Amino acid sequence: MKALIMAGGQGTRFWPLSRELYPKQLLKLGDKHTLLQQTVLRLDPLIKPRDIYIITSGKLLVDIKSQLSEVDKGVLSGNIILEPGPRNTAPAVGLGALYMKKADPDSVMAVLPSDHLIKENKKFLATLKKAEALARKGYLVVFGIKPARPETGYGYIRLGKPLGGGSYKVDSFVEKPDVKTAEGYVSSGEYLWNSGMFVWKAGTILDEMKEHMPGLHRSLMKIGRALGTGKESARLEEEFGAIKPQSIDYGVMEKSKNAAVIIADFPWSDLGSWDSIQDVMPADSEGNVTVGKVVNLGCKDTTVYADNRLVAAVGLTDMIVVDTPDATLVCRKDMAQKVKDVVGALKDRGFDEYITHKTVQRPWGAYTVLQTGPMYKIKRIEVKPGAKLSCQMHHHRSEHWIVVAGTATVTRGDDVFPVHVNESTYIPMSTRHRLENPGKVPLQIIEVQNGEYLEEDDITRFDDDYERV
Amino acid sequence: MKALIMAGGQGTRFWPLSRELYPKQLLKLGDKHTLLQQTVLRLDPLIKPRDIYIITSGKLLVDIKSQLSEVDKGVLSGNIILEPGPRNTAPAVGLGALYMKKADPDSVMAVLPSDHLIKENKKFLATLKKAEALARKGYLVVFGIKPARPETGYGYIRLGKPLGGGSYKVDSFVEKPDVKTAEGYVSSGEYLWNSGMFVWKAGTILDEMKEHMPGLHRSLMKIGRALGTGKESARLEEEFGAIKPQSIDYGVMEKSKNAAVIIADFPWSDLGSWDSIQDVMPADSEGNVTVGKVVNLGCKDTTVYADNRLVAAVGLTDMIVVDTPDATLVCRKDMAQKVKDVVGALKDRGFDEYITHKTVQRPWGAYTVLQTGPMYKIKRIEVKPGAKLSCQMHHHRSEHWIVVAGTATVTRGDDVFPVHVNESTYIPMSTRHRLENPGKVPLQIIEVQNGEYLEEDDITRFDDDYERV
Numbered sequence: 053m054k055a056l057i058m059a060g061g062q063g064t065r066f067w068p069l070s071r072e073l074y075p076k077q078l079l080k081l082g083d084k085h086t087l088l089q090q091t092v093l094r095l096d097p098l099i100k101p102r103d104i105y106i107i108t109s110g111k112l113l114v115d116i117k118s119q120l121s122e123v124d125k126g127v128l129s130g131n132i133i134l135e136p137g138p139r140n141t142a143p144a145v146g147l148g149a150l151y152m153k154k155a156d157p158d159s160v161m162a163v164l165p166s167d168h169l170i171k172e173n174k175k176f177l178a179t180l181k182k183a184e185a186l187a188r189k190g191y192l193v194v195f196g197i198k199p200a201r202p203e204t205g206y207g208y209i210r211l212g213k214p215l216g217g218g219s220y221k222v223d224s225f226v227e228k229p230d231v232k233t234a235e236g237y238v239s240s241g242e243y244l245w246n247s248g249m250f251v252w253k254a255g256t257i258l259d260e261m262k263e264h265m266p267g268l269h270r271s272l273m274k275i276g277r278a279l280g281t282g283k284e285s286a287r288l289e290e291e292f293g294a295i296k297p298q299s300i301d302y303g304v305m306e307k308s309k310n311a312a313v314i315i316a317d318f319p320w321s322d323l324g325s326w327d328s329i330q331d332v333m334p335a336d337s338e339g340n341v342t343v344g345k346v347v348n349l350g351c352k353d354t355t356v357y358a359d360n361r362l363v364a365a366v367g368l369t370d371m372i373v374v375d376t377p378d379a380t381l382v383c384r385k386d387m388a389q390k391v392k393d394v395v396g397a398l399k400d401r402g403f404d405e406y407i408t409h410k411t412v413q414r415p416w417g418a419y420t421v422l423q424t425g426p427m428y429k430i431k432r433i434e435v436k437p438g439a440k441l442s443c444q445m446h447h448h449r450s451e452h453w454i455v456v457a458g459t460a461t462v463t464r465g466d467d468v469f470p471v472h473v474n475e476s477t478y479i480p481m482s483t484r485h486r487l488e489n490p491g492k493v494p495l496q497i498i499e500v501q502n503g504e505y506l507e508e509d510d511i512t513r514f515d516d517d518y519e520r521v
Numbered sequence: 522m523k524a525l526i527m528a529g530g531q532g533t534r535f536w537p538l539s540r541e542l543y544p545k546q547l548l549k550l551g552d553k554h555t556l557l558q559q560t561v562l563r564l565d566p567l568i569k570p571r572d573i574y575i576i577t578s579g580k581l582l583v584d585i586k587s588q589l590s591e592v593d594k595g596v597l598s599g600n601i602i603l604e605p606g607p608r609n610t611a612p613a614v615g616l617g618a619l620y621m622k623k624a625d626p627d628s629v630m631a632v633l634p635s636d637h638l639i640k641e642n643k644k645f646l647a648t649l650k651k652a653e654a655l656a657r658k659g660y661l662v663v664f665g666i667k668p669a670r671p672e673t674g675y676g677y678i679r680l681g682k683p684l685g686g687g688s689y690k691v692d693s694f695v696e697k698p699d700v701k702t703a704e705g706y707v708s709s710g711e712y713l714w715n716s717g718m719f720v721w722k723a724g725t726i727l728d729e730m731k732e733h734m735p736g737l738h739r740s741l742m743k744i745g746r747a748l749g750t751g752k753e754s755a756r757l758e759e760e761f762g763a764i765k766p767q768s769i770d771y772g773v774m775e776k777s778k779n780a781a782v783i784i785a786d787f788p789w790s791d792l793g794s795w796d797s798i799q800d801v802m803p804a805d806s807e808g809n810v811t812v813g814k815v816v817n818l819g820c821k822d823t824t825v826y827a828d829n830r831l832v833a834a835v836g837l838t839d840m841i842v843v844d845t846p847d848a849t850l851v852c853r854k855d856m857a858q859k860v861k862d863v864v865g866a867l868k869d870r871g872f873d874e875y876i877t878h879k880t881v882q883r884p885w886g887a888y889t890v891l892q893t894g895p896m897y898k899i900k901r902i903e904v905k906p907g908a909k910l911s912c913q914m915h916h917h918r919s920e921h922w923i924v925v926a927g928t929a930t931v932t933r934g935d936d937v938f939p940v941h942v943n944e945s946t947y948i949p950m951s952t953r954h955r956l957e958n959p960g961k962v963p964l965q966i967i968e969v970q971n972g973e974y975l976e977e978d979d980i981t982r983f984d985d986d987y988e989r990v
């Protein structure tokens with residue numbers, strides 16, 4: 053069996069902790085591994101690293117590679133599929149199926165979101181194995197979750213004829229219900245939540261797409277013919293431009309006669325919004341979840357996430373407070389679904405706090421913007437032991453570097469020299485330079501940029517360990 | 522008439538905007554002047570600047586002088602009285618009375634808090650004038666406010682025999698009532714709020730203290746004999762150590778037979794907590810007061826104060842959110858009185874966000890701590906045109922300075938040299954140095970400190986324009 057991990061999420065629902073360039077799947081939420089890393093690790097030993105495919109967007113590639121390398125599971129870099137743009141789940145699934153069918157025409161593929169929470173892994177793997185058997189018989193298998201509450205945020209699946217071993221034909225898919233309807237679904241025992249996890253043969257899903265989504269199928273076939281050739285990325289770009297966004301649920305599952313559902317009885321959460329954070333973090337006796345430097349006076353059922361600074365919460369009930377270095381969210385718990393509208397409002401108003409964090413991860417370490425002012429910008433730069441930034445040049449800024457921890461090797465023009473703690477150096481405009489940590493402990497420098505244009509895109513790269521030239 | 526402005530407030534109720542070293546009276550709340558500056562300006566032309574006395578604590582002296590110099594009202598620096606420690610209002614009033622009686626034995630003194638809001642200044646001055654006449658007859662006059670609502674946070678005054686012109690003998694002072702009692706007070710028309718503003722002869726209040734607070738009076742007499750001599754500050758220190766904290770209301774007013782109240786019919790607020798911010802800042806049609814970079818989705822009657830960073834508020838009703846660079850408060854409006862308990866909790870837990878802001882005002886400009894790390898600290902320093910820091914030395918740190926705006930004159934040991942934009946210099950440990958802005962625009966430098974001890978008290982001053990040597 054192969055797995056297609058869907059890692060193209062947009063990072064709107066967990067704002068301000070998630071950002072467009074650092075979405076939920078890249079976050080650690082109450083675990084030492086990120087949700088993406090957990091998704092990969094969870095497949096061991098049923099699915100081999102070389103059989104894991106990850107589909108995402110180019111702007112997340114560096115971070116995803118970096119996170120995979122941390123868990124060192126041997127996921128092949130050729131198995132990372134880049135979508136030219138977000139087109140919902142059906143095109144991503146189709147693209148994954150093309151890759152897998154090419155690798156092995158009989159491939160069974162599990163489609164797994166990269167940002168869900170799953171516990172009791174043995175049960176998960178057992179369910180996956182049973183689903184594989186159904187998939188080999190030609191079924192499109194969806195994982196159904198026994199509803200724990202009359203949730204109105206999920207789609208439901210009505211059970212049809214039993215197929216044995218906790219699996220059923222799907223009678224029908226139903227859209228997100230209102231509370232009353234949801235209560236009826238839960239008490240009837242005939243409905244399961246649609247988890248968004250699927251298992252099928254790559255060939256089967258492509259055949260079903262041919263029947264139910266012929267336009268998408270035609271595009272996929274054109275892409276398929278270019279796969280592995282020099283034309284692949286141009287063809288992908290071209291076809292994806294014309295593909296309409298569509299979900300696999302609406303596009304195929306709701307129309308197919310071969311849909312089956314298997315009961316998934318492991319603890320699961322889609323972590324769909326901030327109010328689900330209590331699924332991953334323990335609450336105190338008053339139902340409060342607090343992370344970081346928090347002073348709580350008389351709060352109840354309230355989540356306070358303080359990244360770095362102090363947060364004082366007084367008399368709050370059923371609230372969510374999330375504090376990050378550049379943005380704070382205060383939200384009623386039952387309106388947590390509106391957080392994505394906040395991100396929309398930020399875009400509309402030209403604010404940029406939805407794009408990145410103040411601290412930006414890089415393959416060589418990280419940088420934090422401490423301050424921006426007219427004609428200057430101050431960054432703290434941390435370089436991992438043995439790592440180096442690209443050899444680069446800026447046309448519009450000079451840089452002062454002061455080492456505050458570790459030792460740097462600085463290349464400036466033709467000179468190469470060490471800079472130690474409490475020493476500084478200066479990089480004039482339009483001068484080739486490179487920063488490297490030759491040591492065994494992290495290097496930290498403070499960079500003061502001066503110039504009339506101080507954006508990240510004023511960079512000309514000459515050489516790079518991370519293929520960004 | 523003279524005025525004693527009480528400016529020793531502790532800065533707990535408006536935390537995190539107010540701090541121990543930057544209390545409410547120093548804040549601008551919806552006005553171009555701070556509350557202290559407004560209090561001084563409000564007395565013009567009735568009370569001359571040289572007749573204004575300000576009583577405060579030494580740790581606020583520099584900021585108070587700096588704020589007075591900004592409004593340039595000619596308040597004499599000899600009129601700033603420093604209390605050795607907080608002892609509530611009675612000792613402060615007594616000390617002020619000593620000063621005033623010494624200047625003129627027939628002084629009438631108005632006692633005015635420095636952090637109240639008053640509008641319609643003509644009415645205020647007219648009330649002050651009428652109170653002066655009563656004070657000259659020997660009354661202790663308190664300003665009473667017609668209650669606008671059954672407030673449970675104030676003491677009330679029951680009206681006695683009319684004295685004409687909107688003034689009355691005081692029948693009795695009553696403590697903060699419960700809601701039901703307060704409602705009765707308001708509907709009876711016989712009660713006024715106790716505003717904490719008083720007018721009396723300096724001699725009268727000292728006589729009343731002799732009767733009702735004999736211990737305090739004895740201490741004051743000892744201090745009085747040392748006034749203006751070389752022993753003054755030692756005597757003050759000595760006596761204040763033994764004085765019990767006591768309010769003038771409880772210590773004298775409630776016991777005196779000569780208490781009178783005058784109806785103050787100007788708009789007034791004591792700005793006693795964050796929920797009174799709506800008295801100074803305009804609300805939108807939904808009752809929301811927002812300051813700064815705020816995204817509001819469906820909030821009602823909510824105050825969001827964003828100092829610098831972005832705050833998103835979703836679905837809040839009757840809430841207060843206050844965001845500052847190092848601390849955020851989220852508080853139910855009807856629990857705004859609990860904010861002082863937050864400050865208590867911070868002290869108990871050893872957090873220091875109640876002491877100062879990240880940006881600290883100095884007579885020569887301001888500095889902001891951008892980041893602290895092990896063995897390093899980064900500051901942005903802004904020096905006003907023409908101003909200079911003290912000539913100083915540090916034993917435990919060296920400093921890198923990078924000029925990002927303006928031009929600096931740097932003294933380092935025996936050298937004096939200019940440092941321009943995009944230039945840097947280095948001050949080794951134990952080296953005398955001085956930073957000066959010789960120019961016409963603000964000087965901004967980034968300072969990176971390196972060393973094993975980086976606190977403000979590692980400073981030896983040799984020369985200072987602001988008498989801090």
